[in-house]
Amino acid sequence: GENVEQHPSTLSVQEGDSAVIKCTYSDSASNYFPWYKQELGKRPQLIIDIRSNVGEKKDQRIAVTLNKTAKHFSLHITETQPEDSAVYFCAALSGAGSYQLTFGKGTKLSVIP
Amino acid sequence: GAGVSQTPSNKVTEKGKYVELRCDPISGHTALYWYRQSLGQGPEFLIYFQGTGAADDSGLPNDRFFAVRPEGSVSTLKIQRTERGDSAVYLCASSSGKNTEAFFGQGTRLTVV
Numbered sequence: 001g002e003n004v005e006q007h008p009s010t011l012s013v014q015e016g017d018s019a020v021i022k023c024t025y026s027d028s029a030s031n032y033f034p035w036y037k038q039e040l041g042k043r044p045q046l047i048i049d050i051r052s053n054v055g056e057k058k059d060q061r062i063a064v065t066l067n068k069t070a071k072h073f074s075l076h077i078t079e080t081q082p083e084d085s086a087v088y089f090c091a092a093l094s095g096a097g098s099y100q101l102t103f104g105k106g107t108k109l110s111v112i113p
Numbered sequence: 114g115a116g117v118s119q120t121p122s123n124k125v126t127e128k129g130k131y132v133e134l135r136c137d138p139i140s141g142h143t144a145l146y147w148y149r150q151s152l153g154q155g156p157e158f159l160i161y162f163q164g165t166g167a168a169d170d171s172g173l174p175n176d177r178f179f180a181v182r183p184e185g186s187v188s189t190l191k192i193q194r195t196e197r198g199d200s201a202v203y204l205c206a207s208s209s210g211k212n213t214e215a216f217f218g219q220g221t222r223l224t225v226v
Contacts (some may be wrong), residue, residue, distance in 0.1 A: 001171075006155075031212065032212040036127070043204070043218060043219050043220060044204070046214045046215070089156070091155075098182045099146075099161040099163070099169040100158045100171065101146065101158060103155030104155055105155050105156050106154070
Protein backbone atom coordinates (compact mmCIF):
# COMPACT_ATOMS: atom_id res chain seq x y z
CA GLY A 1 0.00 0.00 0.00
CA GLU A 2 0.84 3.67 -0.02
CA ASN A 3 3.44 5.04 2.43
CA VAL A 4 3.72 8.79 3.05
CA GLU A 5 6.72 10.27 4.82
CA GLN A 6 6.60 13.86 6.07
CA HIS A 7 9.42 16.13 7.23
CA PRO A 8 10.17 17.92 9.44
CA SER A 9 8.07 16.82 12.39
CA THR A 10 8.43 20.26 13.99
CA LEU A 11 9.26 23.61 12.44
CA SER A 12 9.71 27.01 14.06
CA VAL A 13 9.95 30.16 11.98
CA GLN A 14 9.94 33.87 12.68
CA GLU A 15 6.84 35.77 11.67
CA GLY A 16 7.21 36.93 8.08
CA ASP A 17 9.60 34.16 7.08
CA SER A 18 8.73 31.25 4.81
CA ALA A 19 7.99 27.69 5.88
CA VAL A 20 8.48 24.58 3.76
CA ILE A 21 7.15 21.11 4.56
CA LYS A 22 8.10 18.12 2.42
CA CYS A 23 6.44 14.78 1.79
CA THR A 24 7.35 11.70 -0.18
CA TYR A 25 5.05 8.92 -1.31
CA SER A 26 5.67 5.39 -2.47
CA ASP A 27 2.82 4.51 -4.84
CA SER A 28 3.46 5.83 -8.34
CA ALA A 29 -0.28 5.43 -9.07
CA SER A 30 -1.20 8.10 -6.52
CA ASN A 31 -2.86 11.02 -8.24
CA TYR A 32 -4.33 13.35 -5.61
CA PHE A 33 -2.38 15.15 -2.89
CA PRO A 34 -4.21 17.32 -0.34
CA TRP A 35 -2.73 19.28 2.54
CA TYR A 36 -4.67 19.69 5.79
CA LYS A 37 -4.22 22.12 8.67
CA GLN A 38 -5.27 20.99 12.13
CA GLU A 39 -5.38 23.37 15.06
CA LEU A 40 -5.29 21.96 18.57
CA GLY A 41 -8.49 20.11 19.40
CA LYS A 42 -10.06 20.89 16.04
CA ARG A 43 -10.84 18.98 12.87
CA PRO A 44 -8.39 18.81 9.95
CA GLN A 45 -9.25 21.37 7.28
CA LEU A 46 -8.12 21.34 3.67
CA ILE A 47 -5.88 24.27 2.79
CA ILE A 48 -4.74 23.29 -0.69
CA ASP A 49 -4.63 20.25 -2.94
CA ILE A 50 -2.93 19.25 -6.17
CA ARG A 51 -3.63 16.60 -8.76
CA SER A 52 -0.99 14.67 -10.63
CA ASN A 53 -1.57 16.45 -13.94
CA VAL A 54 -0.05 19.72 -12.64
CA GLY A 55 3.29 20.57 -11.08
CA GLU A 56 2.43 23.58 -8.98
CA LYS A 57 -0.58 25.32 -7.49
CA LYS A 58 -0.82 28.60 -5.58
CA ASP A 59 -3.44 30.16 -3.37
CA GLN A 60 -2.37 33.52 -1.93
CA ARG A 61 0.44 32.79 0.58
CA ILE A 62 0.26 29.02 0.13
CA ALA A 63 1.71 26.95 -2.70
CA VAL A 64 2.20 23.26 -3.33
CA THR A 65 4.66 21.69 -5.75
CA LEU A 66 4.60 18.12 -7.05
CA ASN A 67 7.44 16.13 -8.57
CA LYS A 68 5.93 12.91 -9.90
CA THR A 69 9.24 11.49 -11.04
CA ALA A 70 10.78 11.81 -7.60
CA LYS A 71 7.46 11.10 -5.89
CA HIS A 72 7.57 14.06 -3.59
CA PHE A 73 5.46 17.12 -2.96
CA SER A 74 5.97 20.18 -0.81
CA LEU A 75 3.94 22.86 0.94
CA HIS A 76 5.26 26.41 0.91
CA ILE A 77 3.86 29.12 3.18
CA THR A 78 5.20 32.63 2.61
CA GLU A 79 4.97 35.66 4.91
CA THR A 80 4.02 33.44 7.83
CA GLN A 81 1.71 34.79 10.50
CA PRO A 82 1.08 33.59 14.08
CA GLU A 83 -2.30 32.20 13.01
CA ASP A 84 -0.47 29.82 10.68
CA SER A 85 0.71 27.94 13.79
CA ALA A 86 -0.86 24.47 13.66
CA VAL A 87 -0.14 20.88 12.67
CA TYR A 88 -0.02 20.34 8.92
CA PHE A 89 -0.65 16.96 7.30
CA CYS A 90 0.10 15.90 3.77
CA ALA A 91 -1.81 13.02 2.20
CA ALA A 92 -1.83 10.93 -0.94
CA LEU A 93 -4.69 9.11 -2.65
CA SER A 94 -3.79 6.10 -4.72
CA GLY A 95 -5.24 6.01 -8.21
CA ALA A 96 -5.02 2.25 -8.52
CA GLY A 97 -8.59 1.50 -7.52
CA SER A 98 -7.96 2.31 -3.88
CA TYR A 99 -9.89 4.85 -1.88
CA GLN A 100 -7.38 5.14 0.92
CA LEU A 101 -6.21 8.65 1.61
CA THR A 102 -2.92 8.00 3.40
CA PHE A 103 -1.67 10.76 5.70
CA GLY A 104 1.82 11.71 6.81
CA LYS A 105 2.57 11.96 10.52
CA GLY A 106 2.26 15.73 10.54
CA THR A 107 4.44 18.82 11.01
CA LYS A 108 3.91 21.08 13.99
CA LEU A 109 4.54 24.61 12.73
CA SER A 110 5.17 27.36 15.23
CA VAL A 111 5.32 30.95 13.99
CA ILE A 112 7.12 33.15 16.49
CA PRO A 113 5.86 36.77 16.64
CA GLY B 114 -26.50 20.27 7.99
CA ALA B 115 -23.77 22.73 7.25
CA GLY B 116 -20.93 20.32 7.94
CA VAL B 117 -20.07 16.80 8.98
CA SER B 118 -21.55 16.05 12.39
CA GLN B 119 -20.27 13.36 14.74
CA THR B 120 -21.83 12.14 17.95
CA PRO B 121 -20.99 11.77 20.71
CA SER B 122 -18.10 14.23 20.93
CA ASN B 123 -16.65 12.26 23.82
CA LYS B 124 -17.20 8.68 24.91
CA VAL B 125 -15.71 6.93 27.91
CA THR B 126 -16.30 3.21 28.11
CA GLU B 127 -15.04 0.27 30.08
CA LYS B 128 -12.78 -2.33 28.55
CA GLY B 129 -14.82 -5.08 26.94
CA LYS B 130 -17.89 -2.94 26.27
CA TYR B 131 -19.54 -2.26 22.90
CA VAL B 132 -19.66 1.27 21.45
CA GLU B 133 -21.29 2.94 18.48
CA LEU B 134 -20.05 6.16 16.94
CA ARG B 135 -22.28 8.12 14.59
CA CYS B 136 -21.43 10.26 11.56
CA ASP B 137 -23.86 12.51 9.73
CA PRO B 138 -22.16 13.63 6.48
CA ILE B 139 -22.76 16.73 4.43
CA SER B 140 -26.07 16.39 2.59
CA GLY B 141 -25.59 14.97 -0.88
CA HIS B 142 -22.06 13.66 -0.31
CA THR B 143 -21.88 10.10 -1.58
CA ALA B 144 -18.41 9.32 -0.25
CA LEU B 145 -17.86 8.79 3.48
CA TYR B 146 -14.62 7.93 5.26
CA TRP B 147 -13.78 6.84 8.80
CA TYR B 148 -10.34 7.60 10.20
CA ARG B 149 -8.70 7.07 13.58
CA GLN B 150 -6.21 9.59 14.97
CA SER B 151 -3.96 8.88 17.91
CA LEU B 152 -2.17 11.67 19.76
CA GLY B 153 0.64 13.14 17.70
CA GLN B 154 -0.17 11.04 14.64
CA GLY B 155 -1.85 11.63 11.32
CA PRO B 156 -5.31 10.24 10.61
CA GLU B 157 -5.25 6.51 9.92
CA PHE B 158 -7.68 5.21 7.29
CA LEU B 159 -10.28 2.71 8.48
CA ILE B 160 -13.05 2.38 5.88
CA TYR B 161 -14.59 4.13 2.89
CA PHE B 162 -18.22 4.06 1.71
CA GLN B 163 -19.49 4.98 -1.72
CA GLY B 164 -23.23 5.18 -1.23
CA THR B 165 -24.40 2.32 0.95
CA GLY B 166 -21.57 -0.09 0.23
CA ALA B 167 -18.15 -0.32 1.81
CA ALA B 168 -15.87 0.21 -1.19
CA ASP B 169 -12.70 -0.24 0.84
CA ASP B 170 -12.60 -1.63 4.38
CA SER B 171 -8.93 -2.62 4.31
CA GLY B 172 -8.05 -0.23 7.14
CA LEU B 173 -10.24 -1.85 9.79
CA PRO B 174 -7.72 -3.27 12.28
CA ASN B 175 -9.61 -6.47 13.14
CA ASP B 176 -13.05 -8.03 13.20
CA ARG B 177 -14.06 -6.13 16.34
CA PHE B 178 -14.54 -3.11 14.11
CA PHE B 179 -17.52 -2.81 11.78
CA ALA B 180 -19.25 0.08 10.02
CA VAL B 181 -22.55 0.49 8.25
CA ARG B 182 -24.26 3.09 6.11
CA PRO B 183 -27.65 1.52 5.40
CA GLU B 184 -29.31 4.42 3.57
CA GLY B 185 -26.27 6.02 2.02
CA SER B 186 -26.22 8.93 4.43
CA VAL B 187 -25.61 8.47 8.17
CA SER B 188 -22.91 5.97 9.09
CA THR B 189 -22.24 4.14 12.34
CA LEU B 190 -18.86 2.76 13.38
CA LYS B 191 -19.27 -0.14 15.77
CA ILE B 192 -16.54 -1.47 18.04
CA GLN B 193 -17.06 -4.70 19.98
CA ARG B 194 -15.15 -5.83 23.08
CA THR B 195 -13.29 -2.52 23.29
CA GLU B 196 -9.64 -2.53 24.34
CA ARG B 197 -7.54 0.25 25.86
CA GLY B 198 -5.61 0.44 22.60
CA ASP B 199 -8.80 1.51 20.83
CA SER B 200 -8.61 4.86 22.62
CA ALA B 201 -8.24 7.59 20.00
CA VAL B 202 -10.15 10.29 18.17
CA TYR B 203 -12.38 8.76 15.51
CA LEU B 204 -12.84 11.12 12.59
CA CYS B 205 -15.46 10.94 9.88
CA ALA B 206 -15.13 12.74 6.55
CA SER B 207 -17.36 13.08 3.53
CA SER B 208 -16.85 14.24 -0.03
CA SER B 209 -18.80 14.56 -3.25
CA GLY B 210 -16.42 12.33 -5.17
CA LYS B 211 -13.18 10.40 -5.04
CA ASN B 212 -10.57 13.03 -5.91
CA THR B 213 -12.34 15.94 -4.28
CA GLU B 214 -12.00 17.67 -0.94
CA ALA B 215 -12.88 15.55 2.07
CA PHE B 216 -14.56 17.54 4.85
CA PHE B 217 -13.92 16.26 8.34
CA GLY B 218 -16.18 16.19 11.36
CA GLN B 219 -14.99 17.27 14.80
CA GLY B 220 -14.40 13.68 15.77
CA THR B 221 -15.40 11.46 18.66
CA ARG B 222 -12.82 11.09 21.39
CA LEU B 223 -13.06 7.51 22.61
CA THR B 224 -11.45 6.58 25.89
CA VAL B 225 -11.42 2.96 27.00
CA VAL B 226 -10.67 2.55 30.70
